[in-house]
Amino acid sequence: xxxxxxxxxxxxxxxxxxxxxxxxxxxxxxxxxxxxxxxxxxxxxxxxxxxxxxxxxxxxxxxxxxxxxxxxxxxxxxxxxxxxxxxxxxxxxxxxxxxxxxxxxxxxxxxxxxxxxxxxxxxxxxxxxxxxxxxxxxxxxxxxxxxxxxxxxxxxxxxxxxxxxxxxxxxxxxxxxxxxxxxxxxxxxxxxxxxxxxxxxxxxxxxxxxxxxxxxxxxxx
Numbered sequence: 001x002x003x004x005x006x007x008x009x010x011x012x013x014x015x016x017x018x019x020x021x022x023x024x025x026x027x028x029x030x031x032x033x034x035x036x037x038x039x040x041x042x043x044x045x046x047x048x049x050x051x052x053x054x055x056x057x058x059x060x061x062x063x064x065x066x067x068x069x070x071x072x073x074x075x076x077x078x079x080x081x082x083x084x085x086x087x088x089x090x091x092x093x094x095x096x097x098x099x100x101x102x103x104x105x106x107x108x109x110x111x112x113x114x115x116x117x118x119x120x121x122x123x124x125x126x127x128x129x130x131x132x133x134x135x136x137x138x139x140x141x142x143x144x145x146x147x148x149x150x151x152x153x154x155x156x157x158x159x160x161x162x163x164x165x166x167x168x169x170x171x172x173x174x175x176x177x178x179x180x181x182x183x184x185x186x187x188x189x190x191x192x193x194x195x196x197x198x199x200x201x202x203x204x205x206x207x208x209x210x211x212x213x214x215x216x217x218x219x220x221x
């Protein structure tokens with residue numbers, strides 16, 4: 001079904017236009033897919049699946065492509081060519097949530113919790129259900145890292161609503177300090193995740209996500 005939709009968008013043909021790169025052009029196409037197909041996904045009861053796919057693509061692909069690859073001995077590919085816009089992205093992620101010009105009230109809706117050292121599903125869901133709004137003095141990068149790491153490591157849970165729908169998504173990440181075993185979590189409604197993604201992809205598009213190599217490498221686990 002998605003292939004049919006894509007054929008319609010590109011004029012009925014079956015060719016897929018070549019990517020310019022995977023750190024600027026690819027995220028731009030992620031937002032295209034999200035905006036074009038969200039209503040169809042709702043009809044099919046697959047909107048949360050689409051959101052998680054967009055989150056995985058929008059965070060993990062650019063993140064991994066922009067690291068220098070040396071830490072985990074990855075191929076160089078085109079990593080050295082993306083070096084122009086790191087400072088603008090770094091400035092945004094290093095803002096406090098209350099001063100974020102891009103996320104603002106959107107990220108202020110996010111809820112935050114600390115499961116401590118007990119990471120079993122029951123305890124994590126218990127903490128998630130009582131999570132409080134994330135403190136507005138925290139850095140934007142704090143929330144971004146939790147979502148990125150949880151997606152990359154498959155640590156995502158869902159909270160069921162009384163009507164058997166997905167009420168909330170729970171993103172869980174262990175502290176980036178390897179000597180600390182405590183975990184952190186972010187809780188989002190699907191609607192809040194979608195709103196955030198739209199703003200996030202527009203940020204990547206605006207600054208071209210170039211030269212974020214040092215920043216993204218510094219927040220790796």
